Amino acid sequence: MKLTRGYLVQDPFYTKEKRKKSGGMLAADAWLDSSLYEFWQSLGSGYTRFQDFMSIFHVAGFKRVVVEVVSDGFSFLALGCVLLVALAMPAFDVTASGEFNKAEDYSVVFHDRFGTEIGRRGIRSDDSVPLADMPDYLLKATLATEDRRFYEHFGIDVLGTLRALLTNAQGETSLHGGSSITQQLAKQLFLSSERTIERKIVEAFLSVWLEWHYSKDDIFKLYLDRAYMGGGNFGVVAAADYYFGKRIQDVSLAEAAMLSGLYKAPGRWAPHIDLAAARGRANVVLSNMVAAGFLTEGQVTAARRHPATPVSRAADANSPNYFLDWAFEQSKTLIESSLHTTNNFVVRTTIDTTLQKFAEEAVVSTVREQGEQYDVTQAAMVVTDTVGAIRAMVGGTDYGKSQFNRAIVSTRQPGSAYKIFVYSEAFEQLGLTPSDMITDRPVCIGDWCPQNYGRSYKGSVTLASAFAQSLNTVPVTLSIKTGRDTIAALSHRMGLQADYPVTRSLALGVASVSVLDMTSSYAVLANHGLKTPAYGITRMTTLSGENVFDLDPDAPRERILSDTTVANMNSMLRGVVTGGTGRRADVPGVPVVGKSGTTSSYRDAWFCGFTGNYVAAVWFGNDDYHPTNNLTGGTLPAIAWQKFMAYAHTGVEIQPVFGVDFAIEPAIVAETDPAVEEEIVQRPPSLTPGAARKLVDLADRLAATIGASAAPRNQASVTAATTQGL
Numbered sequence: 001m002k003l004t005r006g007y008l009v010q011d012p013f014y015t016k017e018k019r020k021k022s023g024g025m026l027a028a029d030a031w032l033d034s035s036l037y038e039f040w041q042s043l044g045s046g047y048t049r050f051q052d053f054m055s056i057f058h059v060a061g062f063k064r065v066v067v068e069v070v071s072d073g074f075s076f077l078a079l080g081c082v083l084l085v086a087l088a089m090p091a092f093d094v095t096a097s098g099e100f101n102k103a104e105d106y107s108v109v110f111h112d113r114f115g116t117e118i119g120r121r122g123i124r125s126d127d128s129v130p131l132a133d134m135p136d137y138l139l140k141a142t143l144a145t146e147d148r149r150f151y152e153h154f155g156i157d158v159l160g161t162l163r164a165l166l167t168n169a170q171g172e173t174s175l176h177g178g179s180s181i182t183q184q185l186a187k188q189l190f191l192s193s194e195r196t197i198e199r200k201i202v203e204a205f206l207s208v209w210l211e212w213h214y215s216k217d218d219i220f221k222l223y224l225d226r227a228y229m230g231g232g233n234f235g236v237v238a239a240a241d242y243y244f245g246k247r248i249q250d251v252s253l254a255e256a257a258m259l260s261g262l263y264k265a266p267g268r269w270a271p272h273i274d275l276a277a278a279r280g281r282a283n284v285v286l287s288n289m290v291a292a293g294f295l296t297e298g299q300v301t302a303a304r305r306h307p308a309t310p311v312s313r314a315a316d317a318n319s320p321n322y323f324l325d326w327a328f329e330q331s332k333t334l335i336e337s338s339l340h341t342t343n344n345f346v347v348r349t350t351i352d353t354t355l356q357k358f359a360e361e362a363v364v365s366t367v368r369e370q371g372e373q374y375d376v377t378q379a380a381m382v383v384t385d386t387v388g389a390i391r392a393m394v395g396g397t398d399y400g401k402s403q404f405n406r407a408i409v410s411t412r413q414p415g416s417a418y419k420i421f422v423y424s425e426a427f428e429q430l431g432l433t434p435s436d437m438i439t440d441r442p443v444c445i446g447d448w449c450p451q452n453y454g455r456s457y458k459g460s461v462t463l464a465s466a467f468a469q470s471l472n473t474v475p476v477t478l479s480i481k482t483g484r485d486t487i488a489a490l491s492h493r494m495g496l497q498a499d500y501p502v503t504r505s506l507a508l509g510v511a512s513v514s515v516l517d518m519t520s521s522y523a524v525l526a527n528h529g530l531k532t533p534a535y536g537i538t539r540m541t542t543l544s545g546e547n548v549f550d551l552d553p554d555a556p557r558e559r560i561l562s563d564t565t566v567a568n569m570n571s572m573l574r575g576v577v578t579g580g581t582g583r584r585a586d587v588p589g590v591p592v593v594g595k596s597g598t599t600s601s602y603r604d605a606w607f608c609g610f611t612g613n614y615v616a617a618v619w620f621g622n623d624d625y626h627p628t629n630n631l632t633g634g635t636l637p638a639i640a641w642q643k644f645m646a647y648a649h650t651g652v653e654i655q656p657v658f659g660v661d662f663a664i665e666p667a668i669v670a671e672t673d674p675a676v677e678e679e680i681v682q683r684p685p686s687l688t689p690g691a692a693r694k695l696v697d698l699a700d701r702l703a704a705t706i707g708a709s710a711a712p713r714n715q716a717s718v719t720a721a722t723t724q725g726l
Contacts, residue, residue, distance in 0.1 A: 107238070107344045108331050110324055112351050113389075113538075119319035121328035125344050126237035127225040128543040129248055131217055134224070137253050138236065140294040141260035142224065145285050147181040148292050151216055155182040155207035182207040184263075185223045229259065230266030230273070243271055245311040254303040257282040257289075271310040279307040320356045322395030322405045323349075327536045334540055334549050345548065348539040350389035355614075355648055359383055359392035362643035363618070366636050367397050374636060375629040376605075376620050380406040382519040382534065383616045383644065386526040386655075387553075390536040391614065392644075393516075404623070410498035410514040412619060415633065416581075417518060417597030417606040418509030420525070420569060421491040422475040423467060425482050427565040428490075434464035434572050443473045443480075445504040450476055453598075467572045468580030470596065472508055479507035493560050495520030495533060509597060518608050518617040522594075525569050526610040528658055529561035567659030573609065574660045584638040585609060587645045590654055591662035594641065596633030603627050607637035612655025614648055616641055 107125035112118045131139075143150055179187075186206035210219055229239035236259050240248040244255050251259065261269050261281035271278035286300040331347050363379045371377060383392040395405035426432050440458040442449060450472045458471065466474035479487055484506045491511070495518070500511040516534055523532035540549040561569075573593035576582040581596045585607055594609020603625055608617040618637040622628065654664045 106332060106335055107234070108328055109346045109543075110327060111346065111348050112353050113349065113391075115348065116353070118349070118351065118353060119321070119324045121324055121331075123232050123234050123343070124238035124242055125225070125234040126241070126543055127235060127342065127344060129237050131221040131224070133249055134236070135249065135251060135256055137289075137295070138248070138251065138256035138260065139220070140292075141256050141285050141289055142236075142263070143181075144288040144292040144294055145260050146184070146263055150181050150220070153180060153182075155211040156180060156204055179203075180207065181223050182210055182219055185219055185226070186210055188226050189222070227263050228266055229262045230270035242313075243310045244308065252303070252308065253286075253300065254282065254306060255308040257285040257300075257303060258308045261285045271308070272313065275310070282307060320351055320353070320393065321399040321403070322407060323351055323356070323390070323393040323536065325395075325403065325405055326393065326408055330537055331540065334537070338548050340542060340546070340548060342542050342544075344543040346541050346543060347537055350391065350536050350538060351393075352391040355383060355644075356392040356394075358647040359394050359616075359644050362640045362647065363394045364397050366640040366643065367620075370636055370639075373629065374620075374631040375622075375627075376631050376636065377622050378406060379618065379620045379636075379640065380515045381616060381618045381640065381644065382407050382515045383614055383648075384519055384523055384532075384534050385614060386523065386532075386610065386612070388520065388523055388527075388532040388534050389538075390534050393536075402623075406619065406623075407515040410512050410517065412513060412515075412604050412621065413509055413511060413599045414513050414518060414606055414608075415509040415597030415599040415604060416470045416472075417595050417608045417617075417633065418491070418511060418513075419467065419470070419475050419507070420522070420573075420595060421487050421494065422478055422482075422507045423463065423572065424494075424561055424565055424569055425487045425490045426463075426478040427568050428561065429482050429486065430478075432463060434462060434467075434568050436463050437461070438463055438466060438474055438477065440466060440471050440473050443476050445476070445480070448504045450505070450508060464572045464575050467595075468575040470576075470581050475507040490560075491521065493531070493558075494524045495531075509599065515617050515619050518606070519615055522608050522610055522617065523615045524560050525566055525573070525593075526612075526615050526657070527557075529559055529563060529566040530557040531560050532557070563658075570657055570659035571661075574657070574662075577609070581632070581634040582607060582609070582638050584634060585642045585645075587611075587642060587649060589665060590645065590649050591657045591660050591664065592642075592645065593657055593660060594638075596638060598632040598634075601627045602629070602631055605631045605633045605635070605637050607633050607641045609641065610657070611645060611649065612657045613652065614645065616644060 106122045108121050109117060110119050110121065183203050186203050186209075189206075189210075214222075225235040225237070227236070228234055229236065229242075231239075231242055233239040233242045237248045239259055239262065240246050240251050240255070243259070244251060246255070258271060258278055258281070261278065261284065267273065269278050269281040283304060286295075286303055289295045290297050290300060327347065327349055331345065335345060359381050363381050367376065367379055378396055379394070380396065381392065381394040382390065384390050393407050395407045396402050437460050440452070440461050442451075442457065452472050453470065457473065458466075458469070461469075461471070461474070463474070484502045484504075487506060488500070488502045488511075496511070496513055497517055498512045498514065503510055520532060520534045523534070524530065526532070535551065537549070538551045539547075541547050570593055573595055574591070576595050577586050577592050582594050585594050586592050590611050592609060592611055594607055597606035597608070598604070603621060605620045605628065606618065610616070618641045620628070620631060620637050620640075656662065656664060
């Protein structure tokens with residue numbers, strides 16, 4: 001190449017030498033070409049051989065139609081199996097735990113302290129009667145009405161469902177249902193009451209599951225025990241007792257027919273709602289039994305002519321309902337802490353029905369006689385023995401009008417009844433005694449300066465006198481010395497359960513308390529300073545007798561106050577009754593101690609106290625918190641308290657009160673012959689004051705009637721004699 005005048009010129013004699021290809025690349029290229037050729041040749045020959053093999057299975061004509069149908073059938077079968085498993089998954093999930101639905105509520109039968117039934121709460125249910133002990137005609141009535149083919153189908157009665165659909169299409173929807181007994185039980189045990197297609201599908205799977213895992217008799221028994229029968233009753237056993245007052249073994253054919261008619265619509269055919277409709281439905285059940293071939297027309301004729309009549313439930317109104325409501329909540333706590341799966345229980349309580357009537361009479365009569373004068377409409381009372389067993393509970397003046405239990409609601413202030421905590425803490429912490437002197441004078445905490453009830457001051461007084469006169473400045477002074485937090489802590493240890501703020505006015509009873517808690521607190525003083533919480537249940541068992549709970553009467557109790565403090569407090573409480581604000585509470589011949597309490601603006605009035613036999617707290621006030629007409633704890637609450645204690649101590653041995661110097665007259669006991677002496681296992685019935693007044697009134701009316709009828713006869717005799725004389 002030469003450079004001429006700045007240009008590059010190619011040499012005409014230059015020739016570029018080409019590079020030779022590598023021999024390895026040529027070999028690879030040849031191998032690839034040959035491999036591809038051989039692969040496609042092999043694939044073609046393999047396909048040809050496959051075609052030759054498949055030609056063996058080639059069919060034509062009718063055989064081809066059969067093969068296609070079978071092939072599609074297997075395809076749809078596979079798809080159906082997948083769909084079936086998908087639909088069954090919810091049912092698998094439901095049964096995975098192996099647990100049935102819990103009953104909507106518990107069924108609890110309550111007995112008093114002597115073992116007599118006093119009422120029930122929750123649902124009414126009883127699963128203790130075996131299927132073999134139930135009347136045969138009851139079982140046949142159920143099958144004839146609910147599922148005639150129960151012992152023949154696999155859980156789903158296909159024929160029965162089709163028949164029900166056809167009948168319902170004709171307008172008879174009230175008499176026929178499409179669900180078998182197993183399906184209805186599956187819904188009760190596992191599902192909710194919603195009506196959806198999905199739930200019906202799951203119900204069908206669960207029905208088959210039940211049939212696989214339980215016998216027909218087991219399924220039938222479960223159904224009879226769990227079916228809702230109206231009136232809060234679950235199962236035929238509870239329904240027989242509720243509607244007819246009978247054991248299920250003793251019901252008649254007419255009664256069995258009425259019970260069997262309740263399954264479909266208990267709210268419509270329950271005899272206590274519409275007796276005529278219930279009897280009409282029972283007549284349909286009898287017809288079903290004849291149609292099913294279980295009975296003949298002649299056998300049901302008597303039941304048609306003499307239909308069942310339910311018993312009256314008016315006696316339930318006389319139960320200690322406020323107490324039963326409270327005891328039911330306590331029972332549910334015990335049940336939930338146990339491992340029992342049944343929902344039927346029997347509870348032995350501490351209630352004494354005679355004392356309960358005394359308490360109700362004392363409260364109601366006091367409000368009725370003087371409530372209008374003091375503008376007070378409500379009252380509550382709780383009575384225990386000296387170790388905490390509740391003997392009576394009155395939550396209001398009329399349970400029928402208001403079920404609100406004022407005895408257990410912690411929203412009321414106790415006023416001066418709270419002062420037992422202040423003085424007890426002062427005795428415990430400062431070592432004071434009732435005879436120690438203290439000055440009643442103005443005292444202030446910041447800008448708060450409490451005053452006494454009469455807005456005057458007594459000067460130097462003993463603690464016992466200050467307590468009996470319910471002076472306000474003295475407990476405030478004591479609270480400054482002991483500290484208000486320690487007083488609040490003591491009140492909680494003694495029995496107050498509700499939390500409340502610790503304020504400057506705490507010593508005067510500005511706290512939220514309940515009547516029940518105040519009773520428990522005063523019971524500490526009645527029980528020698530030992531913690532004495534109120535309790536109402538001593539034993540709980542299942543209906544079959546299996547033990548659930550037993551109260552240990554010998555369980556150790558925490559000591560809250562020393563014997564010295566208890567003796568000092570009890571002597572001061574006695575002074576309140578003998579010469580203080582609680583004189584109206586005194587009962588002749590009985591060592592009564594107690595303390596009145598009145599809140600600011602006269603919204604609440606209390607009297608709390610005890611004897612050697614019983615502890616009781618009484619509250620008077622209004623539900624809307626409006627002030628009363630100057631009602632104090634020493635008036636109506638003390639009067640009602642005294643009425644009850646006078647009733648309760650009639651005919652019983654009077655017990656002493658620790659720390660109170662009181663001469664108890666010895667009880668006169670008539671001599672008895674040991675050979676004929678019998679053990680008294682139950683408190684003898686007593687005539688309530690209300691009943692006594694009614695008898696006296698009846699006697700007066702009878703005497704007046706006799707006198708009025710005798711006067712005309714006497715007049716007629718005089719007239720006749722006069723005529724004869726003339």
